[in-house]
Amino acid sequence: MTSKYSVLLVEDDLHTRHLLASIVDAHAQLRISQAVATRQAGLDALEENQPDVLLVDLGLPDGDGTDLIAEVYRRGYSTDAMVITVFGDEKHVVRAIEAGATGYILKDGGNRYIAQSIIQLKEGGSPISAPIARYLLNRFRPAPADTKKHEIDLPHLTEREKDVLSQLSRGFNFTEIAEFLNISPHTVTSHVKHIYRKLAVRSRSKAVFEAVKLGLIDIVE
Amino acid sequence: MVVSFYAYYSTSLTPPKNLLTVNNVVFTYAENSKAKTISSQQRSLPDDWLKSSLQISEGQYLATINVDEKPIGLWAIYLPVVQMNAKIYLNNILLGQVGTFGEDTLYDDPFARIGNPPFYFTLPDNVVKKGDNALKIQVQASYASGLLGKIYLGEAKELLSFFEQRYAVIVTAKKLITAGILVIAILMNVLWVLRKQDHVYGWYALMLYTWSAHNIFSMGINIPLSQYTQNILALLTLGWFVVFMVKATHHYMGQRFPKREKIIIIAACAGSLMLVFSAYLPWSLRLSHQIWSTFVLSLAGYALLDFTFKYRERDDLKNPLILPAGFFMLVFGIHDWLMVMEILPRDNGRLLHFSAPVSAAVFGVLLLERFTKVLKQAESLNQVLEKRVEEKHRQLENNYQRLKEMEHKQLISEERERFMKEIHDGVGGHLISMLSMVRNGKQEKQILVHAIEATLDDLRIMIDSLSPQEHDIPSLLGAMRMRIEPQLKASGLRLHWQVNELPAVADFGPHKALQVMRIVQEAMTNVIRHAEAKNMTIKAFVKKENNRVNIEVCDDGKGIQLDSIAGRGLGNMQYRANEIDAKLNIVNTAPGTTVSIVF
Numbered sequence: 001m002t003s004k005y006s007v008l009l010v011e012d013d014l015h016t017r018h019l020l021a022s023i024v025d026a027h028a029q030l031r032i033s034q035a036v037a038t039r040q041a042g043l044d045a046l047e048e049n050q051p052d053v054l055l056v057d058l059g060l061p062d063g064d065g066t067d068l069i070a071e072v073y074r075r076g077y078s079t080d081a082m083v084i085t086v087f088g089d090e091k092h093v094v095r096a097i098e099a100g101a102t103g104y105i106l107k108d109g110g111n112r113y114i115a116q117s118i119i120q121l122k123e124g125g126s127p128i129s130a131p132i133a134r135y136l137l138n139r140f141r142p143a144p145a146d147t148k149k150h151e152i153d154l155p156h157l158t159e160r161e162k163d164v165l166s167q168l169s170r171g172f173n174f175t176e177i178a179e180f181l182n183i184s185p186h187t188v189t190s191h192v193k194h195i196y197r198k199l200a201v202r203s204r205s206k207a208v209f210e211a212v213k214l215g216l217i218d219i220v221e
Numbered sequence: 222m223v224v225s226f227y228a229y230y231s232t233s234l235t236p237p238k239n240l241l242t243v244n245n246v247v248f249t250y251a252e253n254s255k256a257k258t259i260s261s262q263q264r265s266l267p268d269d270w271l272k273s274s275l276q277i278s279e280g281q282y283l284a285t286i287n288v289d290e291k292p293i294g295l296w297a298i299y300l301p302v303v304q305m306n307a308k309i310y311l312n313n314i315l316l317g318q319v320g321t322f323g324e325d326t327l328y329d330d331p332f333a334r335i336g337n338p339p340f341y342f343t344l345p346d347n348v349v350k351k352g353d354n355a356l357k358i359q360v361q362a363s364y365a366s367g368l369l370g371k372i373y374l375g376e377a378k379e380l381l382s383f384f385e386q387r388y389a390v391i392v393t394a395k396k397l398i399t400a401g402i403l404v405i406a407i408l409m410n411v412l413w414v415l416r417k418q419d420h421v422y423g424w425y426a427l428m429l430y431t432w433s434a435h436n437i438f439s440m441g442i443n444i445p446l447s448q449y450t451q452n453i454l455a456l457l458t459l460g461w462f463v464v465f466m467v468k469a470t471h472h473y474m475g476q477r478f479p480k481r482e483k484i485i486i487i488a489a490c491a492g493s494l495m496l497v498f499s500a501y502l503p504w505s506l507r508l509s510h511q512i513w514s515t516f517v518l519s520l521a522g523y524a525l526l527d528f529t530f531k532y533r534e535r536d537d538l539k540n541p542l543i544l545p546a547g548f549f550m551l552v553f554g555i556h557d558w559l560m561v562m563e564i565l566p567r568d569n570g571r572l573l574h575f576s577a578p579v580s581a582a583v584f585g586v587l588l589l590e591r592f593t594k595v596l597k598q599a600e601s602l603n604q605v606l607e608k609r610v611e612e613k614h615r616q617l618e619n620n621y622q623r624l625k626e627m628e629h630k631q632l633i634s635e636e637r638e639r640f641m642k643e644i645h646d647g648v649g650g651h652l653i654s655m656l657s658m659v660r661n662g663k664q665e666k667q668i669l670v671h672a673i674e675a676t677l678d679d680l681r682i683m684i685d686s687l688s689p690q691e692h693d694i695p696s697l698l699g700a701m702r703m704r705i706e707p708q709l710k711a712s713g714l715r716l717h718w719q720v721n722e723l724p725a726v727a728d729f730g731p732h733k734a735l736q737v738m739r740i741v742q743e744a745m746t747n748v749i750r751h752a753e754a755k756n757m758t759i760k761a762f763v764k765k766e767n768n769r770v771n772i773e774v775c776d777d778g779k780g781i782q783l784d785s786i787a788g789r790g791l792g793n794m795q796y797r798a799n800e801i802d803a804k805l806n807i808v809n810t811a812p813g814t815t816v817s818i819v820f
Contacts, residue, residue: 087684108677130699134690170720171699171759 005122006033008051010042010068011084012061016107020055020084020114027115039063046071053118054081055105058092066099073100073200080121090135097196098203102126125189126196133168136195154205155198164191240375240383243284243356250280267302270367271507271563282358286374291351295377299384301339302370305362309342312355317342320361338392341384343377392440398578399436405585406430412592419595421472425588428465429581434458456510457493459573460517464489467524473587474531485520492516514561521554546583549576632730639732643683651676678704682742686734694729694737694772695720698761701738705745709757712749717758723770724763726820736797737772737818740805743794744774744816752778754813770820777813 007024009032011017017035024030030053034045039060045051046068054072058065069081082103083096093104103121105114117127140157157165160181167177178185246268249261262273268282298309298316306320319340360367373380406429413422435458438451464485471478492513499509525547553572655672658664685691685700698720709716726733741759748757754776761772791807794816798805804819 087681089684090688090690129703130696131685131688131690131693133699134693134696166722169693169699170695170722170761171702172718172720173702176718 004029004031005052005118006031007053007055007118008033008042008045008079009035010037010039010045010054010056010060010065011035012037012057012059016057016084023111023114024055024118026111027119029119030115037061039065039067042068043071046075046077050075050077051079052122054079055084055118056081056096056101057084058096066096066101069096069099069101073204082118082121088129088132090131093129093132094135094139094199097199100200102193102196120189121193123186124193125186126193127189128168128192130169130171133165136199137162137165137169139199154202157195157198161191161195164188165195168192240373240379241286241288243286243372243374246282246284248280248282250277266372267368267370269563270362279361280359282356282360282369284356284372286354286356288349288351288354288374292349292376295343296349296375297341297343297377297380297384299339299341299373299380300370301373301384301387302368303340304368305360307361307369308359309340310355310357310359311344311348312350313357314345314348316344316348339384339387341380341388349374395436395440399433399440401578402429402436402581403433405581406433409585409588412588416592416595419472419591421469422588422592424465424469424472425584428462428469431458431462431465432581435462453496456496456513460489460492460513460520463517463520463524467520469584470524470528473591474528488516511561514558518554518558522551525551546576546580549579552576632728636730636732640683640687640735643732643735647679647683648676651679682738683735686731686738691731691734692725692729694723694726694734694770695761697734697738698741698759698772701741701745702759705742705749708746708749714749714754715756717756719758720761721763723761726770733801736801737803740794740797740816740818741772741774743790747790747816748774748776748778748814752776752780752814754778764819771817773815773817775810775813775815779813780809780811781807781814 007030009017009021009024011020014037017037021032021035024032033049033051036042036045037060039062042056042060042065046054054068056065056068065083069083072079072081080103081096081099081101082105083093083101084107085092085104086107088104088106093101096104103117103126105117105127109117120127140162163181164177167180172180174185174188177188181188243266245263245265247261248264248268249259251259264282298311300307300309300319303319306318308318309316317340356372358369360369373383406426409422409426409429413419413426416422435455438455438458467485468482471482495509496513499506528547550573553576557573651672655669655676658669658672681704682701685697690696702716702718745757745759748754756777758775759773760775761770763769764771795805798818802820806815806817806819808815808817
């Protein structure tokens, strides 16, 4: 039996938590390692062990769920972080991605869809929507006037990645894009994951730069 | 400075020691044109005819010069002052001539020249004898105003330097000064042309021109005018020079004295006429000359005193150079007047023209200063104006920006109102009907589920239209596709997606976004539910012919019977299209239908 992916679930709403937990457990390839309701409990859980997947709700009673996503990165875990969102709107999703999430699920997506998303994520592909793709295209567009020195070192999109995002932003699905670019749908989704990672790197670098500017951190060359 | 100048001037008149000087002469003349006998008088040099009461115009000077030894080397004779036509003989040999003696009718005018230069003749060999030498000077000077200064005889070397010194002072200096004054006059003229509204430059230029003319007329240059005319002109120009000076000072001080100036000009005109007519009354020339000179001097005195008093009062006139210049002029002017009034001996020559360079330079500098000040003022005014214009410009820009912001805020609040209405009608309506369904016991699960899903979709649409990308139609369509995916899958329709990049549509805010999506959703739902089609194509593109954005929902189904579909659906779409200033077209494309929205 192939090992199941372990999922750490952090969701404060009781009903949702139970629902998601049961969906995950019901799937052959997934199991719930822990289901908690607060940020602190989440941190403790991460302290204890490294899950394969972190499924987190951003609005927690004692803090921001993105802290948990950042914690995963800080610890160097290979955990994939996914954010739970009601509407999948760019603001929420992008905030999570900047913190290091590589996917999101829609709360009302249905059992099969939720499970499928998690597995797909572990297998290397990230979900995305047209508005998110459009948002990312704009985010990666360089601002000519204020391109500071440190921004030149930030990751930029490759031409292929730009093509993928452009088509995604116009509503084309993975299959259509794969056909168009003569690659496999899986490659398309993994492009999306790479793009998410780049966004996280950018966001982190910018944070470091700001901290240095404010004198909070000293860079030792 | 005056003293040192005068000292230098006087030394030019003191002769070296060992020269033979003629001091005493015998003057022979005819009493009048009818006299048969010749009278003679003992006179001493310098001899001023104005001092005697004789009214003659011709005569002879006779003198004896005793020489100890026969002269070795070159000798010369020097007459520093000869204010008349003269022929000079030594031992009956004609040495030289001063002026014309009635030989040339044009210049035939035995008028006593005032500005005659000093005369110097080298003597030919063997003219001077040991012992007594007879010197004879035949003279012509009408109007009884001749003047003969001392006569010197001696070694050429010594006499020459003596002569040259005086010549330089009297003749050369005067010529240089006049040239200088003329240059300054032209400069002032130019300044006046550049700034016509500052009359002071014009009057000053006129003043200097007149002074130059005066110098020219009194220098004895060969101008084709009779000596008499030249003399009158010299006098006139001197007077008018002072008149212009008064005008110039008035303008410089920025004051107008129309009455005073009128009186002065009338007096000057009267004086001028008097001088001109004195030609016909020879005896009156001397008197009119004195009257005119007095008038001129008092006018000059007034101008300078007036200026001095104002100088003390007004700060802007404070310039230490002015007073000395004026003082110079006044002192020399008084000296010359005293000569005219015969109080000072006439043989030293006029001095007034020496004050010219100082005054002209000083006043020239003052006027230049003023000119540059005016320029600077203009410059700084320019700068001030420029700054003000900039300021106004900035203010205008600010106002414009504020106006734009206000407009924008207005638009946003309008959008918000429309949106609120949508929430009211859309989600609000759904929820209320669901509530009543549950309350009334109509709890058929499927219906409720559908209703709730519809509500969620509605909310999703609204959120999409409120997102930062609300103006981006392709991504809105993409989001819609995702939402309708389950329905599509269930219906078995094949979806063809042909959405291109689109340019921004004017004023495309959340409201327009929402309406567009509802129209598209309605159209798509119609196809799924009613068209019985196999394929549905969604297109979004820019039509090349008219550059307009088109969104199309096409199907290959059974086509629309306009009366078959509940009027409400189509009517709704049309209403929404009108709301957002877009055109709705429903075209039968047998097979199937195409619903298009055109912006």
